[in-house]
Amino acid sequence: MSPAVIVKQPASAATTIWDPRDHIPEEVNGLLNQKHPNYLLAFMNVVHQLKIQKRTGWLDYGMTECESIADHMYRMSILSMLITNPKVNRDKCVRIALVHDMAEALVGDITPVDPIGKDEKHRRELETMKYVCKEIVEPMSSESAREILEDFISYDTIGSLEARYVKDIDKYELLVQCFEYEKIHKGKLNFQEFFIAREWIQTEEVSKWADDLILLRNQFFDSLPKI
Ligand SMILES: Nc1nc2c(ncn2[C@H]2C[C@H](O)[C@@H](COP(=O)(O)O)O2)c(=O)[nH]1
Numbered sequence: 001m002s003p004a005v006i007v008k009q010p011a012s013a014a015t016t017i018w019d020p021r022d023h024i025p026e027e028v029n030g031l032l033n034q035k036h037p038n039y040l041l042a043f044m045n046v047v048h049q050l051k052i053q054k055r056t057g058w059l060d061y062g063m064t065e066c067e068s069i070a071d072h073m074y075r076m077s078i079l080s081m082l083i084t085n086p087k088v089n090r091d092k093c094v095r096i097a098l099v100h101d102m103a104e105a106l107v108g109d110i111t112p113v114d115p116i117g118k119d120e121k122h123r124r125e126l127e128t129m130k131y132v133c134k135e136i137v138e139p140m141s142s143e144s145a146r147e148i149l150e151d152f153i154s155y156d157t158i159g160s161l162e163a164r165y166v167k168d169i170d171k172y173e174l175l176v177q178c179f180e181y182e183k184i185h186k187g188k189l190n191f192q193e194f195f196i197a198r199e200w201i202q203t204e205e206v207s208k209w210a211d212d213l214i215l216l217r218n219q220f221f222d223s224l225p226k227i
C-alpha cells in the first residue's frame with residue numbers, strides 16, 4: 001500500500017473546510033442518533049431553524065423586531081401563485097420558493113456584502129442540501145429527497161423558467177420588505193443599498209411589480225418633511 005501522501009498546506013491556507021455535519025442542531029443530532037431515529041421530527045427541527053432565524057440584512061441595520069427566513073420564503077410562495085405568464089408552472093415556483101433558502105437553517109443567512117463570498121456561500125448551501133436530503137429526508141421518502149434537492153439546484157443554477165421567476169421574486173420580496181420597514185420607521189430607516197437588487201430582476205412581469213413599488217417608495221420619501 002503506497003504511503004499516505006501528506007499535502008503540506010501553507011500556514012495561511014484555511015485548515016478547516018466548512019462542513020454541514022459540524023453545524024447540525026443538537027435537537028436534530030439527538031433525534032437522528034436515537035436507537036430508532038425520528039427523521040420526521042429531525043427534519044421539522046431543521047425547518048424550525050428557518051422559522052426562528054431572523055434575516056441578516058435587517059439585523060445588519062440594527063433591527064431586532066424583523067422577519068425570519070421562513071417568513072421571507074412564505075411570502076415568496078404567495079407571490080409565486082400570482083404569476084400570470086401562462087408558460088410558467090406556478091406550483092413549481094411555489095415549491096422552489098419554499099426550498100430555495102432551506103440550507104440557511106445550517107449555513108445561516110449570508111448577505112451579498114458578507115466577506116465569505118458567493119462561491120463559498122453556494123458551496124456551503126449545496127453541501128447542506130445534499131446532506132439534509134440524503135441523511136434526513138431520503139430515509140422517509142427518496143422521491144421527496146430527490147424533488148427537494150432538484151428544486152434547490154434548479155434555483156441555484158437558474159435551471160428553468162420557474163427558477164428565473166423565483167430568483168426575481170426573491171429580490172422583489174426583499175424590496176417589498178425594505179419599503180414596509182421604511183414606512184414603519186417613518187423613513188428613519190433607509191434601505192437604499194438593497195435596491196441594487198432591482199438590477200437583477202429580469203422577467204417583464206416582476207420588473208413591472210418592482211417598478212411600481214419603487215415609484216411608491218420615491219413618493220413616500222418625497223412626502224417626508226424636509227429636515
Ligand atoms: N447588508 C445588506 N444585506 C442585504 C443586501 N441585499 C440583500 N441583503 C440581505 C437580505 C437577506 O438577509 C440576505 C440575502 O437573502 P437571500 O434571500 O438572497 O438569501 O442578504 C444589501 O444590499 N446589504
Ligand SMILES: [Mn+2]
Nearest residue numbers: 072100101170
Ligand atoms: Mn431568499
